[in-house]
Amino acid sequence: MSSTDNAAVTQRGVDTVERAAASPDVQQPWAELGLKADEYQRIRDILDRRPTSAELAMYSVMWSEHCSYKSSKVHLRQFGAKQPVTDALLVGIGENAGVVDIGDGWAVTFKVESHNHPSFIEPYQGAATGVGGIVRDILAMGARPLAVMDSLRFGAPEHPDTSRIVGGVVAGVGGYGNCLGLPNIGGEAVFDSCYQGNPLVNALCVGAMRHEDIHLAKASGVGNLVVLYGARTGGDGIGGVSVLASETFDATGPAKRPAVQVGDPFMEKLLIECTLQMFKEHLVEGIQDLGGAGLSCATSELASNGDGGMRVHLEKVPLRDATLSPEEIIMSESQERMMAVVHPDNIDRVMQICAHWDVTATVVGEVTDGSNLQVFWHDELIVDVPPRTVAHDGPVYERPYHRPAWLDARQADEPTAQRCPRPTSAAEFSEHILRLMSSANLCDREWLTSQYDRYVLGNTVAAMPHDSGVVRIDEASGRGIAVSLDCNGRFGALDPYAGAQLALSEAYRNVAVSGATPLAVTDCLNFGSPEDPEVMWQFAEAVRGLADACLTLGTPVTGGNVSLYNQTAQTAIHPTPVVGVLGVIDDVRSRITMHGARYGDSILLIGRTREEFAGGEWAHVLHGHLGGTAPVVDLAAEMALAKVVREHSPLITSAHDLSDGGLAVALAELVLRNDYGVSVSLSDTEADGFTMLFSESVARAVVTVAAQDVDAVRAACELAGLPSALLGVVSEERSLVIDTDAGRIAISREELAAGWSSALPAIMA
Amino acid sequence: MARIVVTVMLKPEILDPQGTAVRGALTRLGLTGVADVRQGKRFVIDLEGSLDADREALLTKLAGELLANPVIEDYSLQVEA
Structure with missing residues (x-):
């Protein structure tokens, strides 16, 4: 159901890498997304241009305290x-x-x-x-x-x-x-x-x-396929990114609110059995769960831990809500999803196993010989970043501290x-x-x-x-x-x-x-x-x-895990x-x-x-x-x-x-x-x-x-x-x-x- | 006698695992073209006497506090005769 509906979104126009390079002075809502001025500047320095709105979404969430551990x-x-x-x-x-x-x-x-x-x-x-x-x-x-x-x-x-x-x-x-x-x-x-x-x-x-049987989160082997499987992607936990949607598009979509993530344990059970069977048959080169920061996290971590780049076609992601923008899809924290890197020889068997367990599975990308993580929305390049800069080389703070x-x-x-x-x-x-x-x-x-x-x-x-x-x-x-x-x-x-x-x-x-x-x-x-x-x-x-x-x-x-900002007012x-x-x-x-x-x-x-x-x-x-x-x-x-x-x-x-x-x-x-x-x-x-x-x-x-x-x-x-x-x-x-x-x-x-x-x-x- | 029907549905952006399960079952049982199923709750409340503005206001308030969880659900009130 998604491809035709997604086409409608495309027509509203997305912020592409090409467009970002050509329009350096566009004001971007980095502060609303929780980035500091120097962090935003650092993203611009890394990319040598302004980030696209999708890139801004990725960096903002991956450089958040929760994902980057920048204070700890x-x-x-x-x-x-x-x-x-x-x-x-x-x-x-x-x-x-x-x-x-x-x-x-x-x-x-x-x-x-x-x-x-x-x-x-x-x-x-x-x-x-x-x-x-x-x-x-x-x-x-x-x-x-x-x-x-x-x-x-x-x-x-x-x-x-x-x-x-x-x-x-x-x-x-x-x-x-x-x-x-x-x-x-x-x-x-x-x-x-x-x-x-x-x-x-x-x-x-x-x-x-x-x-x-130990498996690690890395995407290696040029030509290997990136498979997203599990629940469809919806607007769960996209809170802050709605800013981008309203910035980028006319306000034609439904009102976007910070959506609560809802879990489905029965889907998770299927995910467990399906994944364990893939492991048992040695079909998986690398694997990562989708949690906080969703696809932003999974793709950038898999790619930066591997030996090449990765190309992802975002329009292939199965959606629960067809009105989601690419920025929202890349940020969504919908539950019960996993991402596996699979050799092309094994892909048929992987899809067979997913079908057996009634788990939706989609090849959304592949490992490339490049060095960058590239995300496409239909044929337009909307993310082109060195994955390590997103996943591992975020800001690190030596925050001042003193004994109370x-x-x-x-x-x-x-x-x-x-x-x-x-x-x-x-x-x-x-x-x-x-x-x-x-x-x-x-x-x-x-x-x-x-x-x-x-x-x-x-x-x-x-x-x-x-x-x-x-x-x-x-x-x-x-x-x-x-x-x-x-x-x-x-x-x-x-x-x-x-x-x-x-x-x-x-x-x-x-x-x-x-x-x-x-x-x-x-x-x-x-x-x-x-x-x-x-x-x-x-x-x-x-x-x-x-x-x-x-x-x-x-x-x-x-x-x-570190959880900071646990406080009420002061x-x-x-x-x-x-x-x-x-x-x-x-x-x-x-x-x-x-x-x-x-x-x-x-x-x-x-x-x-x-x-x-x-x-x-x-x-x-x-x-x-x-x-x-x-x-x-x-x-x-x-x-x-x-x-x-x-x-x-x-x-x-x-x-x-x-x-x-x-x-x-x-x-x-x-x-x-x-x-x-x-x-x-x-x-x-x-x-x-x-x-x-x-x-x-x-x-x-x-x-x-x-x-x-x-x-x-x-x-x-x-x-x-x-x-x-x-x-x-x-x-x-x-x-x-x-x-x-x-x-x-x-x-x-x-x-x-x-x-x-x-x-x-x-x-x- | 006044009858008020309160309908509670998960907000459209919230995952509805039960609805999804029903959709799967409908398809399995032969119904073609099931695009989506959403499952919700319906409360039928019969009040003695007529529904004055005060009671309606209170009921509207209580619907959001007791019958629905406004963090994840929408609700609507409909007054029937």
Whole structure:
């Protein structure tokens, strides 16, 4: 249907390269497209003429912060410079996603990406297309997508707009993932007023393949064909480019508005199967998914990573809306599309496979022996650019940054006993524990996670509420992976360097207590405006912290995403570097869960507890306090803990990491999530009852072991330099009993569960 | 008695996966020349008494807040006898 309709558009006249060369003085809407004056001048210098409107569209979107990383690039280089030496990394930063060797010829690829701003405007579709986008990134590496995870941040629970966003985002994540048939194996949901006008939706996907199946985004081989397949192209996400349409053409077309991207998970499923079959038959030379910046991104990246040029005939792109202008087609962010480079000998088979899966496929261009990316609209040349200048050689900013003056005051504001009164009697302790357990960030996630299919595909070994998601990769050997996604933005607000390391520390610990060996990292760095030097400092510090910690832990950053401008008016979100850690388990049957304890097992606390409440849940929930020094980062202890747990996994009947809310919350969760109680005493521990229960010191876990194995595990801890304490036993009576220096705390499971399970439904009511 | 019919349709530029699926099915079932299918919602609201300006204004407002999602959908009200 498109060719005749497109002809009508042509008659209105397009801005060709020839016309651009002849009319250097035409005013162009570069400022409306978000370009700076010097950036526009640089485009003119590169091309030695003014850009055509289509070229201007491409440069403006590819040089945007989102696509070019122009503010973050100088800092992100540290992930390469400080990359730990590891044999596990097969493909590093720069491709669609990093690839990690997990042994036995298996490779795993994983990545986390943000879809924050679209999710505020249209929560359901914003979140759904966030999932769809990251799944295509994983697919483009040659892997079969296996599971997704999501890290979500919303505004204050009591705010009237929060339930709209939570409901839409959770339904969107679930709707897309469930329809696609991918299990959602974990993640986090955090409420804090700093995210009120700017929720965070970070989606992670993990996929697996054999080593020989790794595919890269490059267009090589003169004469090879460029195939666009998947959904038809519509006006999704073309927002800003409408300016060009109205500039170039008479206002005869329909009113163009910034169109929300709508996802179609059933089309994505077809795309996955169709693409995997092409891989299996070795029909693809290079491949790229179409996400942000659509065809602009796919064509320029494929061409610049290859060894020649590329010619694209834009009028061949199948359209959903025949009135789209060439500028809009090249910018459209319509979902569920892929671009493959195929040898002419294989093209018939590729088209056959697409037809089999009912996927529209069109040869839209070819690889040339030239050096430029050339785009034609019918017979007119509308883009003629060196692809690297679009995709990789965008502007790079050394933005000024400085430590915020207010930070000293914030760090000096410790949650001391005077500033934040502490519980002194057993009754007050009980009350504080109950208030924590029914708070928005610690309460039961069932309302949310029950909307996600956690077990589809049948390889999910552990999902929410476990500390990490565990998936079986090889059904014969039981080889599998564990993934965890974590962050505490309040730590970032106190100290972004430590905050990023603490996020990594927690994710690493979650993977380790599942019995897995942590291998690699992906990150989604959510920050405010880079044009604010104080935000830029937070970003720089977080990257430095994460890179340093990854080097120490031996887990390289394999890829990820940066999301800036997360702020409402002048107020930026807390620095929120969400970190995903991937680990490998030789046999998922030997994993450690939160559920394996038996009556009479001993409960051990492993790790050092310091007086650390700043940024923690207790100070937040009980006092609304944010100040002081973030917990000490102790990566050596984190590694020692991981080693002890892994090497003694046959003895450990259950394990649970200590993080948000500390020991009190970890013990309460054991009672809530199991059919036993815990009875412990803090009399033999290194600190007072309050510190033991509510401190959020790192590198700690609660493990249960049979009574006869206590000495062996404690000896291993001592050898590793980790303190351990025998707290008590797993009891048949289903209650939480803690003897402290303030007396006995005794809370029945019913009391704990009442507020814990009703809190989230109450927010959504 | 007043009857108001509210029609809610996805905006023309928004992808309609259900409509696309119906189009595919119609073609598969033998209908030739199906160019496009768009799927929407229709609300039939019966009010007691007559429709005064205040109620109509409120209903118009609520249609945009409750019945339709104006970010991705258009809606129209039609008053029937």
